Amino acid sequence: MHKKLFSDFKSLASRLSYSDALNVIINSVLHPACIRAHQDFKIPDPIGFYKLTVKECEILKSILIEIGELMERGHEPLGDLFMEFVSKGNNGQYFTPMDICRFMQLLVFGDSQGENPKSENVHDPACGSGRMLLAAAVTNKSLHCYGTDVDDQCCRMAAANMILHNLIADITCGNELTLTYSHGYLIRREPIFKIPTLHIVKYVKDETAKSQPEKMILSTPKNEHDKLIQGSLF
16 A cells, blocks of 8 residues: 555655655645744754755655545555654554544544534544544544644654644643653644644743743643643634
């Protein structure tokens, strides 16, 4: 199923590392959607940052088309690339298969299409590439998806997936067990054309520090309620 995608990815990675090649793909989604970002976490233009050649740009274009086609068939190819070429299972980074995610979605939300008035938010405290969130939103595109992961590359994959599916989401890089967070990717819909936009905020640990959303700085949330309040600022 992913034979051509994997082949093209290897071609893109012939000069770059596998991790950098995946970053090129992820940032190709995040960069055009990002309208505001804290200076510490700005997304560079991948073509200029990695000095891609014309041939590599053509390969990247082909990969993005293939990713879109696979997503339309219910796959989550960014996570598949990550597991196959980058993590290879290190740190237990094997993501839940999409079939299992969809099965869990049926158990929790049922198979009814359209809005589910009982569900407004869904949260995955170890979201990886965001598969559980994608499955949860199948029957309700208005869900606000909250995801957290300790691995920033995973967070960026999840954010890219939320953008590609036009979902509203807060993806936070941090640890839900210790409630420590570094930064967050906030995906919203532009009010007129309803296209996804990305805001990247920095979390500060100082309890006396006040949130400064205009500077993309937020105080570290202490609980889910704090996240909801802070998310409403964007």
